[in-house]
Amino acid sequence: MSMLFISITLLTILVPLSAHAxxxxxxxxxxxxxxxxxxxxxxxxxxxxAYFPIRYFYKKWKSRKKTTxxx
Numbered sequence: 001m002s003m004l005f006i007s008i009t010l011l012t013i014l015v016p017l018s019a020h021a022x023x024x025x026x027x028x029x030x031x032x033x034x035x036x037x038x039x040x041x042x043x044x045x046x047x048x049x050a051y052f053p054i055r056y057f058y059k060k061w062k063s064r065k066k067t068t069x070x071x
Contacts (some may be wrong), residue, residue, distance in 0.1 A: 023031075
């Protein structure tokens with residue numbers, strides 16, 4: 001009797017069944033944007049912080065280049 005119980009238990013555990021774990025497109029998109037959102041915010045913050053010094057040095061370089069050709 002115990003051998004029958006063990007074999008039924010093993011068959012029940014080892015036989016694969018469908019998971020019924022469908023994730024709809026709305027939930028999947030929300031999950032992906034939840035992961036991508038903070039990364040996009042960090043990249044945008046770094047780009048905005050770096051924009052002003054780069055713009056300053058570009059204008060300085062451009063004005064130096066223009067005055068060099070005028071002389």
